[in-house]
Amino acid sequence: MYKNPKNREKKNIIRTIFGFFLLGNSLFLFLSFFSFLFHWKNDQSQLDKLFDKEIRAENLLGKIGAILSHCFIFCGIGISAFFFPLLLFLTGLIILFGVRILRNKYQSIIYHFLFFSIWLPITFYMIIPENGILSGVFGFEIGNFLISLFGKVGLGFLVITSIILYSIIIFRITTPKLKNGIKKKIQYHHEDIGWIIKLWESLKKKFFNDRKTDLSIDHPPFFDKKEIKSSIINTPNPILFSYKSKNEDVISSYMSKKDLENNKKKIIHILNYYKIGIEKIKATIGPTITLYEIFPQVGVRISKIKNLEKEIALNLSALSIRIIAPIPGKGSIGIEIPNNKRSTVYMKNILNSEESFKKSYKMELPISLGKTVFNEIFMIDLAKMPHLLIAGSTGQGKSVGLNTMIIFLLYKKKPEDIKFILIDPKKVELSIYNKISKSYFAFLPNSINPIITNIHEVRDILNSLCKEMDNRYSLLERAMVRNIQEYNGQYEKKYHLPYIILIIDEFADLSLSFKKKQIEIYITRLAQLARAVGIHLIIATQRPSVDVITGLIKSNFTARIAFRVSSKIDSITILDRTGAEQLIGKGDLLFSNKNELIRLQCPFIDLSDIQKIVDFYGKNTFQKNGYFFLPEPDDR
Structure with missing residues (x-):
């Protein structure tokens, strides 16, 4: 259907004016609210003398700013009133520039605004009941009502439970995610205090001269007791390597989550540019390389991805990449990218490992x-x-x-x-093996x-x-x-x-x-x-x-x-x-x-x-x- 260009232009003008109006109002409200935090005591006593020319308000936006701030903050929802100028600012940006990221998340922003507009005043009233500008009249009335129903301790449980449930819904927290997060946090703190452990070990070795470190050749640290019983040779195994509590070939060069996500986005971007649709992508970090598994949409030709090897390498700034198309036994295509900092796999840790013993037991x-x-x-x-x-x-x-x-x-x-x-x-x-020739050579x-x-x-x-x-x-x-x-x-x-x-x-x-x-x-x-x-x-x-x-x-x-x-x-x-x-x-x-x-x-x-x-x-x-x-x- 044909649309009149003049009508379209008129709508665009109105839209632009309205967008700038919202941006201007958001700035006006924010400055008045911010100024209210410092001058509310002096301005509150003069609100009834609005039209008296001799009276001047200390608020940056004058008497109008003082009145609006008093209504929104003191008589309204307290410190949560700062969400209003923020909401107006985001709405103005969407109307003027059509920012896609904001537009897609506008509905969730409204939900956040509603939740915290209720949650913050009640919480501040419960913690600091004497400070009216933090909780406002809304927080005071609702807080009093809830305390009469549940008591102060009960209200505390209600507030904490509400923020937990809100976090679970917003961040999609599940039990596996929670367990992994706790494990990573523990590992991080363990690494953070690693220098203390090392210092203690060195002091113990220096001052106590622990004779047990000799371990006498009867109990080598390489194999568990079951393997020692079967005795690889008639004499015990040597203690060849100094024992360390921390496994040295654990991947210390794990890429940060941010780097992994950036690489995923770059791969998706280059594939989308060449109109190759993918369902999902996941990463596995190894000692030397990181494997990105791509699950293409039905109908995508594997050869198209294989032919983009150089383009993907350029986009990821990688020295070289290797594409496995497809990965045997899996419905995915692999892209192997070298780690920025590779981790050494030590032979001594493989010999010490239970995994090695189990796999080699019947060989x-x-x-x-x-x-x-x-x-x-x-x-x-x-x-x-x-x-x-x-x-x-x-x-x-x-x-x-x-x-x-x-x-x-x-x-x-x-x-x-x-x-x-x-x-x-x-x-x-x-030539280094000459010394064992009598026992092990033909x-x-x-x-x-x-x-x-x-x-x-x-x-x-x-x-x-x-x-x-x-x-x-x-x-x-x-x-x-x-x-x-x-x-x-x-x-x-x-x-x-x-x-x-x-x-x-x-x-x-x-x-x-x-x-x-x-x-x-x-x-x-x-x-x-x-x-x-x-x-x-x-x-x-x-x-x-x-x-x-x-x-x-x-x-x-x-x-x-x-x-x-x-x-x-x-x-x-x-x-x-x-x-x-x-x-x-x-x-x-x-x-x-x-x-x-x-x-x-x-x-x-x-x-x-x-x-x-x-x-x-x-x-x-x-x-x-x-x-x-x-x-x-x-x-x-």
Whole structure:
């Protein structure tokens, strides 16, 4: 229907005038009310002489201001009268400028105004009955009436109950929210007084010289009493790390609620800009990254969100983001954003945790790869993998990851249950384990070095390991069992077969040797057949190219770990998909196994702690039969 432009313009003029009228009145009332608080005693006695020119009111807005203030405050609702100018001001803003936020909340503002206009006068009368300007006549009359009904104590309960019920309705407080809020408050105060606890601990240690801190080697802090009974080794575990009451890998870098909400708003804003509707979004904070789960509306194409990766990264000012579209097993799309301040996952806390003990209890060769974005300890059983391929650029956490695997196996298995073969072409990465070679290593006959550093010796050790595999298969055949677990179950006392873990720190160096083809044949043969007889391979390389990780090797290593790599091609080579190039380094990794991809933060263990562990096991462990020798390699 056609509307006359003149009529529309006339309405707009009237609307503008009315809006400014309300703003002006709100300012007038506020100044008069504010002035009344200071001059009401002098002005009140002169209100009956309104038209006397010789009488001047002390109120900033003169006699009119004094009269209005007296009516609204003293004879009205007391201090709650200040809500009137506020309400007029907001109404004027809505009429003039159509402020959407105010317009949407205008109805709730009215409800707040009505509630507090009644609640405040009654409360002030109950607390300060002699001050009339706070409660007004309304508060005085209603307060007196309620006190006559309930008494002063009863009125107090009524006032407190009303504000509690009001808060529950307005802020939608539920029992779970209340519990979480109390927990956060307790945690905040606990952290706030943390320095007092630390000071007390240091003073106690200094002046009392608590001898119990030695804990004698019989009660190590790593495992609970149940695990100590099963005794990982014949001698007790060492006290390698100083005990701390506060778990160090608890996320100390939790993003503030404000930052989380801001990021959510930015994600929603950029998606709305490209007309992508979402139902809800929730965030989970991990040690390294924060996962934002987006639940798109029905009909939204996943590819549209996936293609906005760079735009979302720009809008969030993030170094890099990774989009999981969709998250397996969930009806959502994940956006992984690096935390501003990452939290270190310490190996000692994983070893100490009850969660780690429960998850590894029934595993043959348990290894912890770190923590997930949900702060859960992630465990794998190497016996079921059955081999592991690791790749990553220099300095991204590959060597630390290998060390944590070795340490975890040392803690969980006895010397007679596990033997290592370490191949270290770089000669320095794994040399720290020399001291435990007698108890935990498998040797070539007449060999000098426990750790293989000479490329020319690699062929011999692999050849010897293949012969050991063939010998073990002969044993299984004669015993009519299918695998090492069944064999050890039947012939534990007669002849015990230990697991053998072959670890190669830099496989690329071996692939450059003149015996490359021979080495690849041995590795492939072991990867295909060695699982059943308890021989497992962990191979690491910093150059995941197709000439190093060939198709034949990849096909036999279904379990793979990728630390940060330099390009998408490297990521595809190791994982058969992109994503590793978007990691942020320092132990940030992707674990792939049978089409399952999980992002983890690798645990950190300091070199000094590794040295303590190795020193302990070097001094306190032994094997009844001495060295464990592999068969003599072929001369060819």
